[in-house]
Amino acid sequence: MSQQRKIILSESEMPTHWYNIVADMPNKPLPPLHPGTKQPIDAQALAPLFPMELIKQEVSQERWIEIPEEVRNIYSLWRPTPMFRAYGLEKALGTKSRIYYKYEGVTAGSHKPNTAIPQGYYNAREGIKKIATETGAGQWGSALSFACKLFDIACEVFMVKVSYEGKPYRKIMMNTWGATVHSSPSNLTQAGRSILQKDPNSPGSLGIAISEAVEVAATHEDTKYALGSVLNHVLMHQTVIGLEAMKQLEKAGDYPDIVIAPFGGGSNFAGIAFPFLQNNLLGGRQTRAIAVEPTSCPKLTRGVFRYDFGDTIGMTPLIPMYTLGHNFIPSPIHAGGLRYHGAGAIISQLLKDRLMEADAINQIECFEAGILFSRTEGVIPAPEANHAIAEVIRQVKQAQTEGISKTILFNLCGHGNFDLGAYDQYLSGKLVDFEVSQDQIDASIGELDTPVI
């Protein structure tokens, strides 16, 4: 074989610890505030929602946190994941830049099980019998459904309406793993009812679905809540992706100039980028890290940095974040996982401190990139992943213009097997882009009465 395409690791090379970037950040994230008193909350305030071990991880300053053996054992169903050199894509682009991708869709379909499994594990260890959660496109919901099934925990999922209706197979997948799934906003919660009262045709959003799931957990003694992104512990669980990628690139004798990932709440980006950012922070070889959001939900590129709620109704603690305002309802793009109004506290601080970059891309450009990728690399990517591919193509073209070549790594966070309706729209010329006016953003942010920073 003249070219090595797939760089693999053995099970014994799987990371033994998650990386907690907080330990290395020059400015630590500001503390979360109580939604009522607006004073910093202590860890104990989160106890109704999360098991203690996850709360400890959420506020931990330790650099490395050991992955329990039982979690690593389950990780081995899909981890270590392969890293590919994208020879086919490189050839199609006519570039001398080297493109690598980590493929997280191998077994479970997306990167979400990386955190669903430990969350299930810690909940089970503390005797929890039921977990409520939200899901956008369904990747997080299906990952948590599987995790709950493994640990014998009941799972109730609030699925954003636009995805519930557009991606029916995702719902069946969750049912197959034993979960109950509701379209959100629903009539089952006060949060859902209040949204439906204002707009009976609300397409839903991750922010609304979070309100519903949090309400269920907060009002039921035996039920906890789980989140698939945004929070510190969730981002940390995903760092196995970047830690593996680093070893794999070492085997390939390479190191990335640029790392790219789609951006919804931050876990995808954190997963692949944080281990490289550590090298940056410690003065090692420098890598640009670019988070790619949809232009229709541009919190990183057009949002403000201030305290805001993680959900739409305002039940969660206030988080220091880049936000479009918690009432912002993103247009119904196909990348449901990216339809979230804010970014997590760590990511927001990193962006504020210019330790990472952000870009926004329209969905048609993303699908063009996804089609090219599928035809050259053999995997039809999730719409979320298409955002990373489109940015890779932008960076490759930029390098060509400058007459240089780059080493680029991106996270192929999942496959698009459940999103082929979107590809059908693209292929039949029916896919549209959504613009967000400055007025719309100003109005949504203007409504905020949360603390400024």
Added chain:
Amino acid sequence: MSQQRKIILSESEMPTHWYNIVADMPNKPLPPLHPGTKQPIDAQALAPLFPMELIKQEVSQERWIEIPEEVRNIYSLWRPTPMFRAYGLEKALGTKSRIYYKYEGVTAGSHKPNTAIPQGYYNAREGIKKIATETGAGQWGSALSFACKLFDIACEVFMVKVSYEGKPYRKIMMNTWGATVHSSPSNLTQAGRSILQKDPNSPGSLGIAISEAVEVAATHEDTKYALGSVLNHVLMHQTVIGLEAMKQLEKAGDYPDIVIAPFGGGSNFAGIAFPFLQNNLLGGRQTRAIAVEPTSCPKLTRGVFRYDFGDTIGMTPLIPMYTLGHNFIPSPIHAGGLRYHGAGAIISQLLKDRLMEADAINQIECFEAGILFSRTEGVIPAPEANHAIAEVIRQVKQAQTEGISKTILFNLCGHGNFDLGAYDQYLSGKLVDFEVSQDQIDASIGELDTPVI
């Protein structure tokens, strides 16, 4: 890690040759006959349908045939595939038997690309610009669509109507890879029209779709035909699965007592079983090889061994096969890939000579097995693959009854991401079994006027 779950191979351990079992068979398969003269045909007679290199492979007696470097290069998009020890399933079954599975759905969704790529390669090398083919559930059609896209060949797919309607995402997948897809029987061919004339509501079958694709290839100078199973060269291409599994089991320090695969036309079974059958034939350690067919299409367990057509209309050469008669239209089960009236010549000879075994299982038992697998191993299997899992469970229970334990290897030939409608039917109690009466089989076989053996 106390238990190694995933046994992997590096790219350099990928097989360099395909294994041709014909070289080791005590009784070689009988020759194919001309459909008109009923005399043995020579290789040249296949030239209108296939490129010469594939015809050479079809009639080859050589034991090992080298895999071209370009094919191996593309194989590396998903090969070597991982082999898993099914600890989760073993635990759920409470068995001491050891269960391993080779997972072929990793990148391309099923095992079909293993032959689609070399078929595309050899066609391209001989200057072919277009290929016509059939597909059942869509796994073969999508694999060939991707292969054709890579080699810049146009691809026209006749998709069995019941799957065309039930699995719309599969069609979009083929479109995404640039193929044209028709529901079969169609009005585009004489074969299709003749079927529709008799039964306008025909659900279609692989036999009918083959007739349509063969007709297109036979009547267009620039178009060749490609088949996803049955033929010798197709079965041979799949042996990379078993060859890898053998190396992986060696790494695990194990060897299978039983190898199991679903059975439609034979490529799935041949792929995983033939390398182990070679050991049997050469007097090495003996392994039982079990092909699992649906009870609604029981050619191996209830068919006759005689010459029959590979298609419904009777355009292909006559093949010595276990068959239900080429007019047999299987019930619309969800495992569309197994809805085929006959078995290939090699498989039929092996079964005749009792060098392999066959079993038939109803679809409800198969889906039960698939659900258990998904909940313990994290992959929702294709309905075809569920047949293998159901047989594994039968064998495990048999071993328990006998108070012994076995080492069992099966082929998880693909994921069920496009088949969740079927899982939904199962979960909502709407899935039904189909029985085939002896009268029905007798009638279908009774219609045959093909040579007896």
